[in-house]
Amino acid sequence: MPAAQFDYIAPTTVDEAVAALVNGGKDTRVMAGGTDLIVKIRHRMLFPTCIVNLKRIAGLDAISVDKKNGLTIGATALLADVAANKGIRRHYPTVAEAAGATANVQVRNMGTVVGNLCNASPSADNAPTLMAMGATVDIAGPSGGRSMPLDQFFQGPGVTALETGEIVIAVRVPPPPAGSGTAYHSLSQRGKLDCSAVGVGTMIVLNDDQCTDARIIVGACAPVPMRTRAAEKMLIGKRMTDTLIRQAAQTASEETSPITDVRASASYRWKMVAVLAIRALTDARQMALRKSTSK
Numbered sequence: 001m002p003a004a005q006f007d008y009i010a011p012t013t014v015d016e017a018v019a020a021l022v023n024g025g026k027d028t029r030v031m032a033g034g035t036d037l038i039v040k041i042r043h044r045m046l047f048p049t050c051i052v053n054l055k056r057i058a059g060l061d062a063i064s065v066d067k068k069n070g071l072t073i074g075a076t077a078l079l080a081d082v083a084a085n086k087g088i089r090r091h092y093p094t095v096a097e098a099a100g101a102t103a104n105v106q107v108r109n110m111g112t113v114v115g116n117l118c119n120a121s122p123s124a125d126n127a128p129t130l131m132a133m134g135a136t137v138d139i140a141g142p143s144g145g146r147s148m149p150l151d152q153f154f155q156g157p158g159v160t161a162l163e164t165g166e167i168v169i170a171v172r173v174p175p176p177p178a179g180s181g182t183a184y185h186s187l188s189q190r191g192k193l194d195c196s197a198v199g200v201g202t203m204i205v206l207n208d209d210q211c212t213d214a215r216i217i218v219g220a221c222a223p224v225p226m227r228t229r230a231a232e233k234m235l236i237g238k239r240m241t242d243t244l245i246r247q248a249a250q251t252a253s254e255e256t257s258p259i260t261d262v263r264a265s266a267s268y269r270w271k272m273v274a275v276l277a278i279r280a281l282t283d284a285r286q287m288a289l290r291k292s293t294s295k
């Protein structure tokens, strides 16, 4: 089979990248690490006429952790660098864990967190935690910049809210609220060689023993990573006992609409959402309690 043919542009500024996308038209694709894009081209699932590589744009790989402004992960920051970053591991440990749980070492050394989001797979391992923590994406485009909550960014499998000529330049996570705890649990058939069949990311906030906020995001069980709002509501204003966690996890499972595919059956996914939600909520509660006792 002949190799796919396309033009290749490696701009050095965001403005040049946006101009290249606008000039190239709808079959021009952005590339960060290429670990999703090149696979799809090789499998003849995508036929771009031009690829715009972001990796030569200076500063786009920046990671910053700031007490006031929170965490910023630039568009070309590698999964491996996010997983290893000391500031992220200390202040946003679940963000680092999710990046470290994505794929294998080779892919993490090429692929990016932002590419994982822009690929818009329902199973994207970085989406549930970032959504649970209230992340937003910074977007550059022909009409300037805008930002958008991550939970509005995903529109369907492989589809984002990006318009023609737009690129994501960073994902931002606000500082974790006092009393918060986070966790991410996922399952896949072949460990790190395979995308997740189910993933659950949570953030809960405790005040004394009471849960004052809860977010439970389930990956790979709906067309987009989804918030399970009924389950969240069950926790808010109550003591997070083991019984309540089990009930909320069951409700989270009932809110999802998984399909059967190569990774798992729908019925297995339903069962595993409840299991992973119990684990994630229990770990998030543990983290919140640990923080409150070490104040």
Ligand SMILES: Cc1cc2nc3c(=O)[nH]c(=O)nc-3n(C[C@H](O)[C@H](O)[C@H](O)COP(=O)(O)OP(=O)(O)OC[C@H]3O[C@@H](n4cnc5c(N)ncnc54)[C@H](O)[C@@H]3O)c2cc1C
Residues within 6 Å of the ligand: 029, 030, 031, 032, 033, 034, 035, 036, 037, 038, 039, 054, 075, 079, 101, 102, 103, 104, 107, 110, 111, 112, 113, 114, 115, 116, 117, 118, 119, 120, 123, 124, 125, 126, 162, 166, 167, 168, 169, 192, 193, 194, 195, 196
């Ligand atoms: C062997 C293997 C195992 C994998 N395992 C996992 C796994 O366990 N979990 C998981 O979640 N994923 C997994 N993946 C998928 C993939 O590696 C990740 O999604 C990775 O994070 C993608 O990042 P990238 O920088 O390589 O994206 P790219 O391939 O460069 O881009 C992905 C998509 O996003 C678009 N894009 C990228 N950056 C931007 C931007 N800044 N603005 C606008 N659009 C953009 C591209 O046009 C493309 O459509 C695996 C892939 C392979 C090959």
